[in-house]
Amino acid sequence: MSNTASFSFPAPGPGERGQAVLRLLLLVSAYVGSGRLGLAIPYIGSNITLVWLPTGIAVAALVRWGWRYWPGIWLGALLVNLSIGSSWLVAGSISLGNTLGPLAAWWLLQRLDFHRAFDRQKDVALFVLGAGSGMLLTASGGVASLWLTGLVPTELAGRAWLTWWLGDTVGILLAGPLLLTISRSSRQALSCRRSELAVWCLLTLLVAWGAFILNAGQGTGALPLAFLTLPLVVWAALRFGVTGASLAALLLSAIATWGTAHGRGPFFLNDVHQGLMLLWAFMVALVLIGLLITALQAEGSRAEAEIKSSQERLSSLIEAMPDAIFFKDGAGRWLITNGPAQRLFQLQGNEWLGITDAALGAARPEFGDLSAACQRDDELAWQAGKVCLFEEQLRDAEGRPHQFEVRKVPIFESDGRRKGLIVIARNVTEERNALREIEQLSQRNELLLMAAGEGIYGLDEQERLTFINPAAQRMLGYRADELIGQVPPWRHPEQAADDRPNECPVRQTLADGLPRRGCEAWFLRRDGRGFPVMLTVSPIGEPGQLSGAVVTFQDVTERKQAEADIHRLAFYDPLTGLANRRLLHDRLAQAFAKSARQRGHGAVLFIDLDHFKALNDTLGHDVGDVLLVEVARRLVEAVREEDTVARLGGDEFVVMLERLGGELLPAAFQAERVAEKIRTALNQPYVLKGQPYRSSPSIGISLFLGEQKTRDELLKHADIALYRAKKAGRNTIRCYDVADMVERGSGAGQPIA
Template identity: 35%
Template sequence: MHTVADALMRREEELIALLGQLPVACMLLREADHTVVAVNPAFEALFGWSASRMIGRSYAELPLWSSSRQREDFRRQLLTSGRIQQHETHFQCGDGQTRPCLAYVEQVRIGDQLYQLATAHDMSERSNANQELKQSEAKFAALFIDSPEPYVLFSKRTAKIIEINHRFTQVFGYQSQDVIDRNANEFGFWRYPEKRPAVIDKLMREGCLRNEPVDLVAKDGRVLNCEVSSNFILVGEEWCTLSSFKDVTEQRRIEARVKHQAYHDALTDLPNRLLLHDRLQQYLALSERHGLSCALLFFDLDHFKRVNDSLGHGCGDAVLQEVSRRLQERVRRADTVARLGGDEFVILLTGLSGKPEQIAEQARVSAAELLEVVSAPMQIEGYGLQLSCSIGIALSSEHGNTPEDLLKHADTALYGVKASGRNNIAFFEPQMQVAVSQRLQLETELRNALLEGEFLLHYQPQVDACTQRITGAEALLRWQHPEMGMIGPGTFMPVLEESGMILEAGHWVLEQACDFIARLLDQRLIAADQFCLCVNISPRQFRQASFVAQVAAAIAQKQIPVQCLKLEITESIMIHNISDTVEKMNELRDMGIRFAIDDFGTGYSSLSYLKRLPVDLLKIDQSFIDDCTHDGNDAEIVRAIIAMARSLKMELIAEGVETAEQLAFLKQHGCRTYQGYYFSRAVSEEAFCALLGPPATR
């Protein structure tokens, strides 16, 4: 017969066997003497204490306790309630480490015997996760508070500000007490509050903002041009909007200044040829729909060169500014006064209507009034001057329906006035063929020059201002005329371009330049990694379908290192067929060819184009360098171009450096490479080789 003790033992063994199957760490103690009866494998695995080390030992002797205080704490809870529920603690492990656990102790009865069943759940992963969360929150707080960009944390639900960082206070002037628990409209943060809903709608729709332009108002009333970037983040259990506000006010100011310079004449601030062309094109399209006409008045100051020669260019510039002021005061707001360069002005008179003879009379009367205005006496730098001018007129109703035709015909009419004595007005007439005949004569002579080999290249050194070492050169075309001698490109280059002969001439220049590089290398006058020859590429030449192949063939034929050749393009190339321009430039760039933008700042200097095109170098135009040491505007423009080139990681060359003062100004502001008479004019091949010095020793 089985005794009661046997039954108790069986039930105890059954319980121990059951505990052995559980994945949770368990320990069974007799309540009478607080002795460990059993521990399961999960217990051994969790704490590293073997069953033999635990079974038979009393509660107080267990190696689990990390301190006597912890042991007494457990004992008091058991004496008080007989159980322990969800007690977070750390137990000592066999390897000397402590393990975070969630402990439970329950009283169980087996027959008449009371036991205590203790279970421990491993909380290491949650503890680690909590620690990582705390570290992550600390890192976020550090990044947020000490970020160099202004940051704001908004509640996504209410759009109210939860927190701002130090940089936000520095840039905008608002303290925490000014903005916390308020939305941006409540303290007048947006310059245009009506635009805020559209920006928020975009954020909600796309889930983020990237460099969204907004105008914001600082606490002191300053308006700042900013770019806002936003993301949704989870902070605790609340979704928030984290926004950064980058102050780009100065960048926008520089961009606006450069863009304004692209469309306006630097001396008079009048629209330049590009802006005139745009306005003329727009008006011609508009006038065709509404039956209106316009007149183009081409001005030229008579004998203006004498002012520059006798009184100096400073006085000449003042005369041009005075003429500009007078013209602007006399025309209507709807009309346009433009300066094309030198002493050439153009006025676009719009809104003319009536019969052809009535339109012509309106243009004649306006031109006569303007002629009188320009011819009035003026006081310039203490000199009493009185200049006359000549005006050629072309009418859209009779003389052309494109900007090019009207400009050409007005110019032809102007030439007729100058040829017949100046100080007068003339309309374009088909029989005005004098200038055309001269143009045809020049074209004929240029074609012959190409056939007879009368062109040659001169080279103007490009110099490192710090070392005074020649680092490159610009190849410049010259015409050795059999009767008139050496002729510069200003006389014939426009005719080459307009006639199409620039394609043949440009190809010849490219081949000659590559041949010159090869000979310099053969003579060891240059090192391949320390010298680069710049070749000007005309817009018409660049737009040839075979242009890339021509460049590749010239390099291959002369077997020169590609890094020794740099192609100079004008800003006008960038604005015509931008896709074709980018494609060709990338093809050449893949070959190793580098690019420079010539006369930067005189054309359409758009940052959007600069970002898209693989340009390596900017050449600051001489017109800015001339007066950079005594004209604040030119100095500021030069500084802006240098800063922009540095930010876009482009090289810089200053053209037309003629004085030590100009060179010192450029070096001070970080432009160390220059080209100009201060070092050397453009010289022949032999003279340039002499400047390079003797061949390098082996």
């Protein structure tokens, strides 16, 4: 991430404005002071010098504080140029170039993600590029201003431009790194090494004095003396960091420049231009050597930190793994073990680094067999040249056996020599025990499944059969080998036992994952015969991830028959199959409600067989029962299907008629016609166990409309009408609700002699 300033700034507060003013004053003062110092040793005229440190100050200020401090650069440059007698026009134009150049360098560094800590080699190259590129503007603007005003002749313009550009660029390289990296932490680091720093400063001054001041110059023979300063720069870079390296380059460059300007040192040559180029090259070399060494140090430190972090992560990962992990070299010596491995071989507190399996077996007899097995398996893995899996057994401190699954991975050098062996041992004792328990449980479940009296079968998610127990095979008539993998052919999911529409509970469970219990269904045997079942469907898996279902069913044919018998005994006469008193009462209640809604009459016909007791007494109850059954049949045939025929007991029958109309008299006439039809039917001859017999009924009628009468009142009135019919001579009809009803018929059935 770049350490340069941002393009945008928030509105400064009062404290920030004061700080900005102080920084501007400091920038102007530093620019003017360093500028006056540089112009003290001019090279071409009074405006061009060998090294222009103010450009380094300007670029450092922009990088550290931001572009808004450019007025300080312009003002400082203006004051410096005015101080040497330049006109306002020349001073203003040169100041403009001296401002635009650092701004261009700052902008380029900002764009190229420059780190002002110089912690990458890339940052050194970017800084050199930014300095050289930005100073193209300062050199071009400055020389153009001097040439246009006649202060630099045309023949010297090229040399002046090169000198200006190199002087400004070298000034950035000398002053910039020091000002960009100096901070409280760097000063504290130097303070911690102040004794060494003092020795370095003293030695540097002595070497620089000898190389650049005492040396009279005037020849390249003294040039090698300049190389004596390079170890000092390396020392500063290695021990004092980028700030120390920058300080060393600046100090040595300042002494070399002063000596050259005063005709001393190896860079003061007869060929002034050559000497100047050598001086600039020397200063640039000092800066680059220092910066590159510190950048390499920073990159090396980061690489070491990353390697250390990776090693720590790897160690943490290996240590966190529950498996025992070993790494052996090509000779079988242990180099790496984690906690589980050390606990496995009881190595806590013992020296294990560099030991072999053979040495462990010799030192610890209890591990002798295991060590021999490890050596044997190691050799097999080396010979196989690939990952190998082994089974090994070890007893813990308490003597309990543990089973281990061991993976061994051989690693070879490029020339085929053995390099290392990775060993990963996993304790699979609990897993194996669990598998054995699961197998035993599976066997028990299979026995229970085979012995179960209920039918049980399993389905996958596609409704294909996965298993079926013997009870289900017996009930359905199929063999397991005929059905496994097939959709069961016995299910009729759309139809229940009583022919009602029925959704398939198996499909519902496979769709929503919910169990279903107590579901009725209709299964077909192999011979096509159907039978009712009660089934339970249990899903296998979780909702949304079902793998199938288990169906348990029972044949409920006998239960259904028993339920039907109970229902028949509760509501029907066992002899005749007609409705009994309970069912009659229920239907009367329904008829009352319907009559009230429709405002229509209904009627109850009380029927009693004449002389029935005499038949029982003479021919027996079994013959009487035959007569009762035949009477019941004729009654059912004589009325509508919607009418109710009931037997109350003995020879008493009741017929309930509905929808007889809203008027009383017409309703009574309809009821009388039905009663007459019944009387006629019951007067027909009978054959009772081969003997002819004639019988007649007496019939009493009572009408109802809604709930004007209670049930008991209605039956009582019908009974009264029946009594009147018998009193009138039997084989006749009387209606309780119509007092003047004409008596119908008078014949009486003749009992069997």
